[in-house]
Amino acid sequence: MRATRIIAAALIALSSCMAWADEPDQAIRKTLENLQMDVPIESIAASPLNGLYEVRMQGGRVLYASADGKYVMQGYLFEVNDGKPVNLTEKAESEGIAKTINAIPTSEMVIYPAVGEAKTHITVFTDTTCPYCHKLHGEIAELNRRGVEVRYLAFPRQGPGSEGDNQLQAVWCSSDRKKAMDQMVAGKDIKAAKCENPVHKQFALGQNIGVNGTPAIVLADGKLIPGYQPAPQVAALALKAK
Incomplete structure (x- = not known):
């Protein structure tokens, strides 16, 4: 019985995590829908910067949004290693454009x-x-x-x-x-x-x-x-x- 309760609790926790993981996607999509973006969304995923999500639009353009969808921005995100900057936005957009x-x-x-x-x-x-x-x-x-x-x-x-x-x-x-x-x-x-x-x-x-x-x-x-x-x-x- 104890093992059953442990498994049940684990499944509930996993279900909660999955639901939470879907929330940013849904919130961001709702915000962009309200903004009447004409270009379809291709994907939404966590960016390398904590709390910021990368939104790839069909055709290659990239936007960024907060997990709750309250903040949306367009601009360059750089990663700096050993003083050398890498334009992550430009890299992501180029990949999308090449694919298209x-x-x-x-x-x-x-x-x-x-x-x-x-x-x-x-x-x-x-x-x-x-x-x-x-x-x-x-x-x-x-x-x-x-x-x-x-x-x-x-x-x-x-x-x-x-x-x-x-x-x-x-x-x-x-x-x-x-x-x-x-x-x-x-x-x-x-x-x-x-x-x-x-x-x-x-x-x-x-x-x-x-x-x-x-x-x-x-x-x-x-x-x-x-x-x-x-x-x-x-x-x-x-x-x-x-």
Whole structure:
């Protein structure tokens, strides 16, 4: 009888611990629901800092919250060991972005393959009306020569219905997207029948992961590089991130 009582007490204690463990998750979810967050929550887990919970949003963004959900913050959490800081937030966000971007089928992209063996790849959110996107586009051959595959996603920076949106949809609806992209960047008109395309979906994805301008370069490890950088610099970063 005594053994039975001990086992019963242990089960009750375990049940209480499990219920308590669920409370932060539920409290934080309720708070974010009340805040009408448009991006779904992917996971909630204890962060390395006692009392602070890491909330990973779909697409890669990271928030932090107190266990009771009363406090929510967005910002960088650093871990310092031997005087050397590690940006835990940036690391977590990069992991989430890489997971999201690398899951996109290449059939939904415009691909410029590396010359010879592909050593790594970059994914570029682009807009055919963006001058700096044109500048980067002119350096794709150099990136390809250095073993970097370039993958384009659409990001009409002025939103749906803009000139960039119409141009990008024409590119994605062309039978040869690569040729159409080259011609569009060169200032030529592209005639393509309307079709089902991922342009608006890719635009929304870019917004979710923090893209707010073009070009926006995502390395293979999920690190987001905003704005234009010369091909040798991009290649060096990309090869380190493979």
